Amino acid sequence: MSYSERREKVYAWMETEGINLVMLQDNEDRRDSAVRWLSGHPADAVLFLSSDRKALLVPWDINMAQLYASCDMLIPFTAYSLDPVNALLDATYNLKTPAGGKIEISSVTSYPDFLRYVEKISDYDIICRKDGIKPEIDRLRMIKDDDEIRVYRALSVFTNQVMDDVEKNVREGVLRTEVDVAIFIEYTVRQQGCDGTGFPTLAAGPGRSFGIHAFPTYTSAPFAGPGLSILDFGLVMHGYTTDVTMTFAREPLSARQEKNLGLVIKAYDLALSKVKDGVLCRTIAQAVDMFFKKSRRSMPHGLGHGIGLQPHEAPFLRSRADNEWHLAPGMIFTIEPGLYDPVEGGCRFENDVLLTENGPEVLTESRIVRM
């Protein structure tokens, strides 16, 4: 991956904004995959980017960083007793940040932590704003580069193969329970050289498919018995995840179950027909909300979301009035309409879509499996 090219884009933005130093942190309490996207380091670390185009990584696990990270400098976080304020103080020294300069910290920094930075780093102007480095990096990450698109093409082939295998094994009665299905996926993907699954696989049989995100994610309950079962999973390679949902519909189905399945498929087609360069994501999501509303249904979640190093990232296909994302070539996102009923169970249909210069290309081949 072209980490230095990505950093170059951030440096250019820093120049425009007059920012001398940017600090990003990925840790257990608060993951920030921007650190990996900019440095290659896949685990807990603080990343400093300096306006003179130097990147300093402060990883918790220095052995790991020596294998994975691609930065100008490495200092173990343990040298600062894992205190990011200490790390920042030393970074201003190592990166020669001019006194009085502007240091931007992540917009997710808590209010009490922000006060501590301001108190301890008093020689600098500490900036923490909603519309700063975070949305800028989100914007950059939305448009996948050639390396990323190559990963997604390969990953989609694996994902489609796994869906075929799951369907075959469920039909043949080899996979009978939620745990059977989830474990089959977990095992298969690692055998095929993927890094794993992108989020806990949701395998919900007819008794549990009413949940948007089934809880627990899978159990020893039967899967794909009469009614509606949901399987939602993603495969990971180089940190990037796919995200697909299949619904298994086994007869006998109630009229309401049939109706919901039909509505979900129509909603998917409606959404896909509206995917093109420049479209406001909100309008697609609102069209689907309106479509469901006409049938007196409502979808309790967004229509879709970007995928990448995070299973949910920009752009978001949501109907909220404050959603200002527009589609553009290079974006990879899900379309996943779903309906959930405490009695009838739930159904969701989700594929991953790459928007190319020539329109949408559906990368994955999810399906409603009729049994």
Added chain:
Amino acid sequence: MSYSERREKVYAWMETEGINLVMLQDNEDRRDSAVRWLSGHPADAVLFLSSDRKALLVPWDINMAQLYASCDMLIPFTAYSLDPVNALLDATYNLKTPAGGKIEISSVTSYPDFLRYVEKISDYDIICRKDGIKPEIDRLRMIKDDDEIRVYRALSVFTNQVMDDVEKNVREGVLRTEVDVAIFIEYTVRQQGCDGTGFPTLAAGPGRSFGIHAFPTYTSAPFAGPGLSILDFGLVMHGYTTDVTMTFAREPLSARQEKNLGLVIKAYDLALSKVKDGVLCRTIAQAVDMFFKKSRRSMPHGLGHGIGLQPHEAPFLRSRADNEWHLAPGMIFTIEPGLYDPVEGGCRFENDVLLTENGPEVLTESRIVRM
């Protein structure tokens, strides 16, 4: 679980502090298991606790909440377009918070979000402080109640059984790769009625055990070949997780590998010998750091941590000067010394310990497996 008793403790604290309304949020960006601990709801939600002893839950998935939550009022989060500020505004109305009253929001609220609360909820005094509701709940959660200790006793039996089964199957050559071991655990626990694993199982063969947290967490690489392999996992029941680490040491071992194994076992014994009511956690961790230092080794992580609804929670057994936790009966925590070498690999030995009125009771039976 006794959710109303737990809330009563928080209400009493609110009274002392003069707080009229507390708001806690659990969502994908920032998990807060305090919501589950106080309401029973295991998924995304906002929880409001009012000084007149009313609990209002605003869950994303209302169907799920109707099954799991135990609160006085339920309103779906979708009614507020998933905007916590809107939910808070309405909560002040529904819970009749007196104008000018004090509303405490979580200390992890970001600085930009804090500014938005202050702007939008101008009739109230919005409080966001490090030493407020969060550490108070952390303190309450540290001491496990009888229900929780009962869960941990049962869960430890399962965990020990799984460790026995893994050791047997590794010795017999049935489990040969990292993925074999991790998947065996995942499958077994759900068959036995556990909810799953508490965190991604770390299974690292000799080539990857140098990492504190192996990355990826497990692969198709060989496990338990010559040298040091690490297996770190936890089982979950009712949301509570155990956390154990076994090291598999297969001959031939280098002198340095033997030395590190011996040091880790001695460090564990040293730590356990210091566990008693009232001890400052920092002093135990510092004693272990000092012990390693004498042999010119250093441990890049804390000595241990509380376990519960989160795999890492208070008290923390760390040597940092600002660590002020003291041990007390009812606490359940790990002791997990480890050493990591980029060439020789890593070893870690971790058990879960309950401190009773009569001293430490080691709940789990982890081990260094010699092969």
